[in-house]
Amino acid sequence: MDGQTLWALGLAGPVALAVLVYWGWRRQRRRIARLRATLASSPDFVFELDGDGRFCDVHSPVPEVLYRPRAAYLGATPETVLPEDAALVVRRLLESEPGWESQRSDQLSLPVDGHWRWFEVTASFSAHPRPGRWLLWMHDITDQKEALADHQISALALQTQDAVLITDRDQRILRVNAAFTDITGYREDEVIGRKPSLLSSGIHDADFYRQLWQTIERDGYWSGEICNRRKNGELFTERTVIKAVRDGNRRVTHYIASFSDITERKAVEARMQKLAYQDPLTLLANRRLLIERLDGVRAQSRRTGQFAALLFVDLDHFKQLNDAFGHALGDELLIQVARRMKACSRTSDSLARTGGDEFVVLVGGLSSDQATAERAVQAYGDKLLAALRRPYNLQGQAYLLSASIGATLFRGDERSVDTLLVSADLAMYASKQSGRDQLCFFEPDMQARLQRRNQLELDLREALENDQFELHYQPRTNLHGRILGYEALLRWRHPRLGVLQPEHFLGMAEANGLIIDIGRWALRQVCEQSQRLAGETALPISLNISTRQWLTADFVAQVDAILALTGADPALLEFEVTEALISRDLDRSRERMAQLSEMGVRFVLDDFGTGCLSLPLLHALPLDRLKIDASLIEGLTARSSAYTLVKSIIAMARPLGLQVLAEGVESPEQVQILSALGCDQCQGYCFGPPRLLSQN
Numbered sequence: 001m002d003g004q005t006l007w008a009l010g011l012a013g014p015v016a017l018a019v020l021v022y023w024g025w026r027r028q029r030r031r032i033a034r035l036r037a038t039l040a041s042s043p044d045f046v047f048e049l050d051g052d053g054r055f056c057d058v059h060s061p062v063p064e065v066l067y068r069p070r071a072a073y074l075g076a077t078p079e080t081v082l083p084e085d086a087a088l089v090v091r092r093l094l095e096s097e098p099g100w101e102s103q104r105s106d107q108l109s110l111p112v113d114g115h116w117r118w119f120e121v122t123a124s125f126s127a128h129p130r131p132g133r134w135l136l137w138m139h140d141i142t143d144q145k146e147a148l149a150d151h152q153i154s155a156l157a158l159q160t161q162d163a164v165l166i167t168d169r170d171q172r173i174l175r176v177n178a179a180f181t182d183i184t185g186y187r188e189d190e191v192i193g194r195k196p197s198l199l200s201s202g203i204h205d206a207d208f209y210r211q212l213w214q215t216i217e218r219d220g221y222w223s224g225e226i227c228n229r230r231k232n233g234e235l236f237t238e239r240t241v242i243k244a245v246r247d248g249n250r251r252v253t254h255y256i257a258s259f260s261d262i263t264e265r266k267a268v269e270a271r272m273q274k275l276a277y278q279d280p281l282t283l284l285a286n287r288r289l290l291i292e293r294l295d296g297v298r299a300q301s302r303r304t305g306q307f308a309a310l311l312f313v314d315l316d317h318f319k320q321l322n323d324a325f326g327h328a329l330g331d332e333l334l335i336q337v338a339r340r341m342k343a344c345s346r347t348s349d350s351l352a353r354t355g356g357d358e359f360v361v362l363v364g365g366l367s368s369d370q371a372t373a374e375r376a377v378q379a380y381g382d383k384l385l386a387a388l389r390r391p392y393n394l395q396g397q398a399y400l401l402s403a404s405i406g407a408t409l410f411r412g413d414e415r416s417v418d419t420l421l422v423s424a425d426l427a428m429y430a431s432k433q434s435g436r437d438q439l440c441f442f443e444p445d446m447q448a449r450l451q452r453r454n455q456l457e458l459d460l461r462e463a464l465e466n467d468q469f470e471l472h473y474q475p476r477t478n479l480h481g482r483i484l485g486y487e488a489l490l491r492w493r494h495p496r497l498g499v500l501q502p503e504h505f506l507g508m509a510e511a512n513g514l515i516i517d518i519g520r521w522a523l524r525q526v527c528e529q530s531q532r533l534a535g536e537t538a539l540p541i542s543l544n545i546s547t548r549q550w551l552t553a554d555f556v557a558q559v560d561a562i563l564a565l566t567g568a569d570p571a572l573l574e575f576e577v578t579e580a581l582i583s584r585d586l587d588r589s590r591e592r593m594a595q596l597s598e599m600g601v602r603f604v605l606d607d608f609g610t611g612c613l614s615l616p617l618l619h620a621l622p623l624d625r626l627k628i629d630a631s632l633i634e635g636l637t638a639r640s641s642a643y644t645l646v647k648s649i650i651a652m653a654r655p656l657g658l659q660v661l662a663e664g665v666e667s668p669e670q671v672q673i674l675s676a677l678g679c680d681q682c683q684g685y686c687f688g689p690p691r692l693l694s695q696n
Contacts, residue, residue, distance in 0.1 A: 045119075047136040053077055053094050056133070086110055093123035094134060107141070109249050116249045117142040162258045163238075169252045171195050183238070183261045185231030196257065199228040201235055212242070216255075220244050225262070236263045279353040281331055282338035290352035290360055294417050297350075297364040302412035304365075307373035310420050311361040311381065312406040312428040313341070315388075316436045318357035319511075321399070323551050324584040329394050333401070340387045344380070360424070366409075373409055374441065381405050381439035389437070402437035404428055409441070422447075429453070457508055459494065464517055468493050471525050472690035473541065476661065476683045479675045485540040487576070487683065488526050489690045490518070510546055519549035520558060527568035529693060542574035542604055547581050551588070556595050563599070570600030576627065578606050590621065597622035604661070608649060619656050625681070626653050630664025633684075636673055643673070650678050 048057035055073040073081055078090040089108040105122045119138040163180035167173050173191045181187055184199060191198065204226065215222045221243040229235055238259040245254040277289035285293065294310070301308045315337065322330040334357065341351055341359060350362040363380065366373040385405065391398040406427025410420055426446040431438050433453075463469060470493055473486040492500040509515040526543050549555065563570055575596070582589040593603060602624040628649055636642045646662070653660045662674050665684030674682060 044140070045138040047073070047138070049094065049134040049136065051133070053091070053134075055081070083110065089121060090123075090136065093121060093136070109247070110138075112140075116247070116251055118145045118247075162260045164256065164258045165191070165196060167196065167255045167257075169254065171255060174254070183230070183236070183259075184228075190231075199230075201227045201229040203227045203235075216242060216244050220246075225266075226259075236261055237266045238262060282335055282353045284338055284359070285350060285352040287352065287354040290350065290354065290362065291417055293350045293362055294420065297362055298410070298413040298417070300364060301410065305368045305411065306364070307366040307368065307370060307409050307411045308362070308364040309366060309373070309377045309407055309409050310424045311363065311377070311384075311439075312424040313359040313361065313384070313388075314404050314406075314428050314432070315357035316402045316404055316432070318401070320547055320584060321401075323548065325394070332394055333392055333399065336392055337388060337401075340390075341384065344384050344387050368411075370409065377407050377409065377441075378439060381407060385437060385439065404431035404436045405439040406431055407439055407441050453508075456505065457512065460492075460505055460508060460512075460514060463492055463494075464514070464521060468495070469518065469521065470692065471522060471529070473529075473693045474683060474690035475688045476542070476681055477687045478681055479671055479679065481687055483539065484681060485542065485574070486693070487542045487544075487690075488522065488529075489544075490522060491690075506546070510548055513548065515546045515548050516552060519546055520562075523559065524562050524566065527562055527566040527573065530572040531566050531568045538572065540572045540574050540602070542576050544576045544606065545581070547584060550577065550581055550592070551585065556592060559596060559601065560599065571602070573600075574602045574604055574624065576604045576606040579608065582621070586617075593622050618658075623656075623658055625659040625661050628660065628662045628679075630684075633662050633664045633670060633674075634666075636670050638673060643677075646674070646679075647677050654678075 046059040047055055048059075050056050055076055055078075058070050058073045060070065068081055078087040078094075082090065086108040089106050093106060105120060107118060107120055109116050109118050111117075118141050120141045122137040122139070124135045124137065125133075161179055163183045164175075164177045165173055165180055166175040173194055173196065176186075176188050176191055180191075186198075212222050212224075221241060223241045224239075225237055226240050227235055227237050239262045240257060240259040242255060242257045244252050245256060247253050277286060277292075278284070279286045297308050300306075315333075318330065318333070321333065334353070337359070338351070338353065341361070345351060345361065346363075348365060352360045352362070354360055361384075363377065366376055385403060388401060388403045391400055393399075406424045406429065408420060408423040408427060415423070423442040423446075426449075427440045427442040430443075430446055430449070431440040434440060470491050471488045472491050473488055475483045476485045476487060477483050490502050490506070492505055494500050506515065509518055522543060526541050530541050552558070562568075563573070577589075577593075597603070603622055604625045604627055605618075605621075605623050606627045607629040608626045626649065628646060632642045632645055634642075636646060650660050659680045660678075661681040661683060662670075662679050663683045665671060665674070665682040665686045667686060671682060671686060
């Protein structure tokens with residue numbers, strides 16, 4: 001090989017190398033150009049970072065790169081130009097292990113044109129086209145992310161039995177579920193794009209909604225009740241929860257409202273609330289509402305200086321009606337009483353039923369002069385008593401009733417609610433003790449009287465157990481003084497008060513039910529006494545029977561058991577019954593009298609002339625004697641009206657085959673008149689007072 005050839009070969013090597021380098025450079029430039037062209041046409045943001053993690057180039061589809069100029073990035077680190085959360089994501093990607101074409105992705109959010117948007121960031125490390133550099137590709141995924149969020153929210157929220165509506169951040173409805181349509185009547189296509197205010201009822205004011213949205217802004221949600229309007233115009237009440245849905249940067253993206261129709265539940269609650277403050281039978285206020293209103297009237301009286309009044313109204317002998325005719329008839333009577341009280345009262349007056357047969361009236365706005373106010377209350381009370389006194393129609397039968405009223409005046413709130421209630425109650429008891437069917441005003445000494453009465457009632461409950469009762473026997477004679485029998489009269493030998501007459505305690509015993517036990521004790525005493533005296537005098541003994549005792553279901557069985565226990569002769573036992581007692585339950589009384597009469601017990605019609613039993617009925621009852629009431633004998637003279645009445649009673653008894661007994665005979669003059677009229681028997685102090693039988 002010659003030298004020229006060798007020279008050529010030596011030259012060819014560097015040239016070839018140069019050519020290769022040149023063409024490699026050209027390919028690199030073309031690759032970089034193609035990359036730049038690709039980056040220039042890409043809608044993504046692309047950042048180049050060197051090995052130290054500093055930005056060395058930026059490719060952006062817009063002049064403004066995200067929220068900073070392009071020059072701000074060059075030479076800067078992610079921590080100096082990106083928000084803290086985004087910088088952490090980028091730094092985490094750059095810390096991945098470099099490798100050939102190695103990639104790693106994550107998501108972050110950045111502000112673009114004043115709005116936060118989501119990006120998927122992919123970090124790629126490559127040895128070319130520029131060795132040792134990272135490429136960060138940032139692809140905008142906001143629309144996809146929001147679409148996915150919409151889908152997830154809808155899928156989650158709409159699968160419920162409650163009504164759901166979803167709005168965008170501007171409160172435009174995006175979705176509703178089937179329950180929304182069921183409750184409101186609006187189809188989905190009728191509400192999409194509209195605002196929830198289309199349901200507004202107009203009941204809530206602007207301040208209500210302002211506070212609602214302020215709460216959502218502060219707490220992220222609001223819950224409560226809203227009255228809205230259905231498509232058909234019907235109002236309904238909903239229990240609503242409104243929540244704000246926020247993205248990772250705490251920006252509101254949606255609002256979700258879920259609600260249920262609680263209209264029926266609210267109606268039930270309203271009825272329950274009404275029942276809590278209303279007497280279900282009479283529909284008047286109950287005690288709870290009365291006390292609330294009393295507080296209001298006291299406050300009003302304090303402001304105006306005008307008197308007000310509290311009246312307690314208690315029906316007289318109502319329990320006897322209940323016992324005799326049943327609760328259904330008693331309830332009907334209470335309803336009629338309430339109606340009459342309403343008719344007598346002003347619309348400003350408050351009426352209440354506080355229990356049983358007790359009513360209360362609260363009257364406000366009276367005069368500032370006490371005497372004038374008292375006269376107004378008295379006039380109102382008289383009007384009320386007159387209305388309650390009129391006959392009641394109970395299942396076609398007339399029934400008479402009266403009431404006792406206690407009243408207390410007050411002005412302002414110097415006296416507590418409890419004090420006012422007790423004062424009116426005390427005045428009502430004073431009315432009953434004074435004869436009923438009247439109004440009594442509260443007086444300070446009533447408290448002491450009530451305490452004495454309460455103590456007496458406590459003592460009464462112990463009297464039977466402590467053997468404090470005794471029977472005194474008053475002789476029943478002919479007009480010449482021969483003893484024909486005795487009447488047993490109850491006395492209470494009180495350890496402090498001495499011997500008490502029946503009028504001081506029998507009414508109390510009747511009211512609290514002790515009369516049944518006392519009556520049973522008295523009946524046994526009479527039977528035992530008649531058994532002891534049967535061999536000596538064989539005189540009958542009569543005993544008064546109380547209403548409650550007579551109406552006891554097993555009264556006949558009780559009598560039969562006591563007669564068997566004592567061995568007494570039924571023919572020596574007489575029961576004194578009144579016209580009023582028989583009339584309480586006429587059918588039961590006739591049946592009961594027939595049963596006892598078959599056993600041998602005899603009957604005396606007591607207080608005759610004060611009731612209204614007809615002659616045919618008197619003839620049908622198994623009576624042995626009529627007893628003329630002492631009130632007729634008291635005023636008996638030859639020229640008195642009582643004379644005519646007594647004469648008529650005696651004349652009427654003759655064809656019925658009944659003996660006539662006059663009680664309360666006090667003087668020989670009365671005996672003489674009764675003898676002239678043909679009276680058969682007498683009883684009274686003229687022939688002897690009641691005594692213990694051992695003293696006769």
